[in-house]
Amino acid sequence: MGHSKEEEISCENGDSAPITNGDLHSLEKKKIKRKNDMTLEDIYNNQYDFEDDEDEDSDWEPTAPSLLERDIFELPKWFCLNCTMVNLGIDPHCDVCGEHRESGILNHGFLASSFTKAEASIENVADAADRLKDPRFQSIASDNRTAIGFDERMLLHEEVEMKSHPHPERPDRVRAIAASLATAGIFPGRCSSIPGREITREELLMVHSPENIEAVELTSHIVSSYFTPDTYANQYSARAARLAAGFCFDLATAICSGSAKNGFALVRPPGHHAGVKHAMGFCLHNNAAIAASAAQIAGAKKVLIIDWDVHHGNGTQEIFEKNKSVLYISLHRHEGGKFYPGTGAANEVGTMGAEGYCVNVPWSRGGVGDNDYIFAFQKVVLPIASEFDPDFTIISAGFDAARGDPLGCCDITPSGYAQMTQMCSGLSGGKLLVILEGGYNLRSISSSATAVIKVLLGESLLHNMEQIVPTKAGLRTVLEVLKIQLKYWPSLEPKFSKLQSEWGWYALQEKKKNKKKRSLATLPPKVWKLGRKRWLYHFWCKKLSLKLRGF
Structure with a gap:
């Protein structure tokens, strides 16, 4: 179909006006500006797709691409291993996080250089997953040390379909953490491991409905499937989810019985968005809820769950919102319900006689850092937790509020996570289980997880937390939460x-x-x-x- 040099397009006021080749060039510039204005979260939500960018007039085909088009689309495109952001051109460093295109982060974790290419041969540091399989390191947690739960079969859970952007919840997340721990000599080495097992249907039924269990199990017969547009599964996902839940169940049992001092569940897929019936938000089974049930079976009458993932754990809240024996405290971006998943307002306090046993600290903006989180711990989390006096404490440890995370866009440092962990370690007589949730920048997640595990191992911090000054927005949020919760917690x-x-x-x-x-x-x-x-x-x-x- 041929076209003249001037085409008719629809104006904003509904009239028609001619457009010339010069106008096309101007429109192209506006289009690129619109692309550059997209936020990282918009990119992850597929609101802009680099490969499927088509105009509404599908039959309009210019005879030749503009110079601007050729300059952009002939550049090589590559995705950063560390943050998954798209890069155009031959520069070997990511425009967003600065990581080298051929980073060694999967061999050394955050301890690898972010600026140089990975070494061709790595002496004395084998692949982290291979080291974890070595029988010499497979000691069962029976010596009252920090226990780690990890199984390489959880790495088989990954998105099969090739899309325009890598999925943020990918196997490399736990590979990077394992590499950091191996390089630092923490695990294998200073920690114990527990054997992996798949959780049973009966154990899952303590938390989930048959609909959730059967829907997840069905995926084992399908090469690729989706629960929601962003929650994928392949034929290995159901087993990975059962292994993750099994580790959390057994770690909680080991810590409650005293055979392990404390623990870290290096597991995926994450769990805190999974509710009674549904899987969503990258989550299939709710690992923290399953650990809480296991702790109660082992004798813990009261269980505390602290969720510092940048997203509200709507699934965990749903499961326990009518339960006075489990106190759920979540700190998350909320922004008046505009941030995913939209739940977790300060006035969501629990129902059916369990009011006050759900505590939400909803940040009103992004960019929240160490001071606001530690201030909220001092003024809200610890006072309520101390009055509750739990027998067992679980941390839903998402690291997507960490500095550099492409989804969370907040500013917590590894030191901040370590301080919060240390503040929690004084609860429940030290019976503490940390469960991995989100976190999508490999350098941030591996450095933060390592800092947390060092605290579990007993390494002390020398930070002065008495003169913490929050931001004005952070203080306003804390005051709002206190005003709502003080009717349930007199302290x-x-x-x-x-x-x-x-x-x-x-x-x-x-x-x-x-x-x-x-x-x-x-x-x-x-x-x-x-x-x-x-x-x-x-x-x-x-x-x-x-x-x-x-x-």
């Missing part, structure tokens, strides 16, 4: 009153900090003072001085 009343009286001081501190940042941002570079631009440096400083004095 919160003095903390709430004190924080209200100190609101002005905290707000002033935040204002001073922001003012200092703005002032520093307006200063010219000091190197100008020594070079040819020294006249511009003095002019700039004089202008700034006059501005600050009100002229």
Whole structure:
């Protein structure tokens, strides 16, 4: 079908107007700007697809691509091993996280250099999965040490269909953590392991309905299937989910019985979005809920679940929202319900006589860092947990609120995760099980998990947590939660009153900090003072001085 040099297109006001080749070039620029404005979460939600980008007029085909099109689409495209973000061009470093295209992170974890190509031969450090299979390291957790649950069969759970972007929940997540632990000599080495087993149907029925169990099991007969557009399964996924749940069940039992000091479940697929009947959010079976049930069978009357994954654990909340023997506390991005999965508002407190046994700390924005999380632990999590006085504590440890994570877009450091773990270790007489949930930047997830396991091993931290100043938004969230929860937890009343009286001081501190940042941002570079631009440096400083004095 032929076209003239001028085509008719529909304008925003409904009229028609001619478009020339020059206009096409302008439209192409706007299209690329729209692509660059997409957030990382939009990319993961497939709102923009690099390979399936078609106009609504499918029969409109220019006779030749524009120069702009050729410049973009002839560049080689590759996906970063560390963060999965797309890169165009021959630069070997990721534009988003800086990781080398041929990174050695799967051999050494976060201890590998992010700037250089992986070594051709790695001496003394074999593949992490192979080391974990070595019989010399397969000691059962019976010496009251930190126990780790890991089985390479969980690596077989992966997305089969080739899409325009790698799925963030991929086997490399646990490979990177295992590589970090192996390189650091932590596991195998300082920790014990427990043998993997698949959880039984009867054990699953304590948490899930037959519909969930049968739906997951059905996938073992299908090469590729989906529960939701982002929750995949292949023929190995059902076994991986049963192994993950089995590890969590057995680790909880071992810790409650005293045969293990504490534990870390290095498992996938994750679990905290899986509810009574449904699988969603990359999750098939709810590992934390299964561990809580196992702990109660082993004698724990009261179980605490702390969920610091950046997403709200809607499945865990659903399972226990009517249960007074399990206290669920979640810290997550919420943004008024606009952040996935949309649940977890502060006023969701439990139902049917279990009000107060569900505590949500819903952050109102992204970028939340160590100070806000630790402040919330000090003012909300620990006071409520101490009054609850649990016999066993579980952490749903998603590391997608870590700095550099492409989905969470928050700012917790490995040190921040270590501090929160140390604060939890004083609960339940130290009976603590940490279960891996989310986390999609390999460097962030492996460094954060390693920092947490070091705390489980007894390594002490030297951080001063007394003078923690939250952001204004973080303080507002904490006050909102305290106001709602103090009717159920009387010990919160003095903390709430004190924080209200100190609101002005905290707000002033935040204002001073922001003012200092703005002032520093307006200063010219000091190197100008020594070079040819020294006249511009003095002019700039004089202008700034006059501005600050009100002229």
